[in-house]
Amino acid sequence: MTTLSTSLTGMRFGKGHGTGNDFVLVADPQGERELTPEQVARLCDRRRGLGADGLIRAVKSRHIPEGTALLEENPDAAWFMDYYNGDGTISEMCGNGVRVFVHFLVTQGLVELGAGEELVIGTRAGVKVVARTAAGYRVDMGPWAFIHPEQAPSGSDALVEASGIDVARPALSITMGNPHTVVALADLDELAHINLTVAPTVTPEPPYGTNVEFAVPADPLVMDDVGHISMRVHERGVGETLSCGTGACAAAAATRFWAGSAAPDIWAVAVPGGVVGVRFFVGPSGREHVELSGPAVMVAEGVLADELSA
Incomplete structure (x- = not known):
């Protein structure tokens, strides 16, 4: 022993x-x-x-x-x-x-x-x-899923309040094996003015807390068959970080869902610390998996x- x-x-x-x-x-x-x-x-x-x-x-x-x-x-x-x-x-x-x-x-x-x-x-x-x-490395992160699948068709299952945003914003909660709540913002100026030294408030909050991603789609969203978004994140138990891999996957999954059936399977997610790649594909079990790549x-x-x- x-x-x-x-x-x-x-x-x-x-x-x-x-x-x-x-x-x-x-x-x-x-x-x-x-x-x-x-x-x-x-x-x-x-x-x-x-x-x-x-x-x-x-x-x-x-x-x-x-x-x-x-x-x-x-x-x-x-x-x-x-x-x-x-x-x-x-x-x-x-x-x-x-x-x-x-x-x-x-x-x-x-x-x-x-x-x-x-x-x-x-x-x-x-x-x-x-x-x-x-x-670097690429990782099969496994299947992604909605935390509240019964509410997902509406595009939102929670409201998020954050310092620097004047009103609560609708959000979509996604699990990558850990919980994420994704908020879509209008532009990069709005993204820059969020104060993530203060933890966002999520209502309702998942049982064990959640990571909160604020994502801005590029304009145009898709270039050369690749979707592009910018993101900042407040990680539970940490605060704002320069990057979050599971958060990038969740933000890409939410944005892809909001964009509709014509949205691409490959995404470039810009975070304060660089850019990571996200790819959606059908895994061995027939469920949709997410691959994350980066340095x-x-x-x-x-x-x-x-x-x-x-």
């Missing part, structure tokens, strides 16, 4: 980002470390810690209960992405984080993955298949000191 340690002193870490969405990453293959919410929040603190939107622990799936359950049906999912928001709360999934997670495994020599090759990993939102590309960058490595990890 493995004895868990709550001390992270001396543990090696990496720091990486995907289009500005940044993460602290630690390797704990045997599941010997127990991360507390307080430790995660301390490490992610931008003034007193390393600074990050979230923390990812790389652990072998067989050493974490959620991973063990996935292995029964997906024995190739050897690694599990144990993801935490910057405030220490556990989250189901992070689209930018999963790319950085795999890049961390590669740069640490924990896996070998050449261009065009795929790696199966476990997450709390199920198994994800990640492929390495010349420009992953490691920027630093180090060893946790007593003061940070205690």
